[in-house]
Amino acid sequence: MNKILWPVLLVLTLSACSSTGDKPAAVESRTAQPTTTTGSSAGTTGTADAGVSGSTLPSAQATDPRKDPASPLYQRSVYFDFDKFDVKDQYRPMLEAHANYLKANSNARVILQGNTDERGSREYNLALGQKRAEAVRRVLNVMGVSDAQMEAISFGEEKLRNAGTTEDAHAENRRTDVVYGDE
């Protein structure tokens, strides 16, 4: 019975912990550094936020934007072409959002998980996936994120999201995922 009880308790505890996002420290820092993130890329300026900061309702800050499907922080995957590891421009806004989140939350950690499609040698694909993770890490680094907050690792072809053999399936696997340490 113990074998069932403890895992069930563990799962319940973990899900309870992650359901609410309110972390008073995070709320304060977001108020202190208002929306230089979404502000700059969306075109809305900080001046509007300067006026808003005093009247921002606490309840609006209680949700973790990383879990809000409307937020760029919800986007977690950068996709790559066959045999390639260059980060395409279309992913920059999303990566900027993550960079800003990380700069605003110095305790936050991300793991950048590189992946490949399943064709070819497993160890070579591990290294290719690593290149894809490193490429995203470098972009975040240039955007100002410190190395202490990031780790680039590879799953190679070992964690396929799509086990099919079509070109579309392969394309879905060639990616780097941004995974936060507290998720």
Added chain:
Amino acid sequence: MGPVLDLAGIHEPLSERASIFMLRAALLFPLLCLALLSTPFAARAAMEIQVVGGAASQIAIAIVPFQAAPGQPTPALTDIVANDLDRSGQFKRVDTAGAPQAVQPAQVDYASWRSRGAEAVVIGQVLPAAGGRFEVRFYLLDAVRRTQLAALSYVIGPGQWRATAHQIADIIHEKLTGAPGAFSSRIAYVQKQGNRYELRVADADGYSPRIVVRSVEPVISPRFSPDGKRLAYVSFEDRKPIVYVQSLADGSRRKVAAFKGSNSAPAWAPDGKRLAVVLTRDEASQIYLINADGSNPVRLTRGGNLDTEPVFSPDGQSIYFTSDRGGSAQIYRMPATGGEARRVSFSGGYNVSPAISPNGRHLAYISRDEGRFRVTLLEIETGQTRVLTDTARDESPSFAPNGLAVLYATVAGNRGVLGTVTLDGRTRARLSESGVDAREPAWGP
């Protein structure tokens, strides 16, 4: 008596997300155990082996079934010997149906065997010995000269049955071809079923598998130490690749490389004291030398290219490896102390996964040609290459300890299977288990 599952020394690392799997496993495992205990292993297909082809010139051998002792294990020793010799491709078996039983050389009718085309004859007998043991006697005879090439006797317990047959096959192989057999060697491979991975060590014919690691996360790149007592491998149980070295005797293990980033591609130096590994702690995947206890990593490659899959030459002086430094995945060789690398693979745009033969003269690797990944052999001195397989998704080649065949993984019928092929490409064996995905094989001593 079929394959025996030995559960001693298993590691079952858990990840955080394994709680759900553990729940299922906790429910299923008792059922599975019950099934394993109640089903006779001989009836449950472990590895199925199919052999096709043969060498251009084969030795005709008659393997006369040994006189049996009451209560001896199954299958017959001569069945195991015959399967071993078939896999080598070097022998053509002469039909023994209807031939008179002979257990002593004096009883052998050489003329009759010659008329059946036999060049060599194997005879023997199993006798009961004290304490439930058996005495196995066998003779290898030259049918042309009518002389004895080998005469041996073993006293064994039932647990040594298959090992004895493999020893007999090794002796026959060596006496008749001049080269040692590899039938007493072992292989390691990873078996995947759903979300469960098992790293297994089995006999070279796939029998008697033993689980050495059980995990819900992937395991890749197992490598036997030169003395065969330890296994290095890469495990994702900590949610990133880490290199372990595990003792096969007692299952104890240590992390040998768990640096920031990814750690992978272990390769033993011939002295068994150090390994080459691939680390990403500095920049991209680079090759390092590290002590077997994980101490003192020394970087060997430079330049921030993608460098991986190191393998030592048998004399320990060089390391072959895969690199993209020239713009495509190719195989290079550098001094084992690092330094200038020279390219050794020249045809095709993708050549990876080098394996070196025990005499250092051949390289086996995977080359991609029009989307097909196939085992290819390079004779290093002449530069001549030969594609050994006609499958399309080959991986992970390694040489037999006698250097006469290559073990690899491929896909057949929608699942991962293992294969062996001789260096002339003519004799192929397929080892597969239904319902199971086998991958990442490595041939060991």
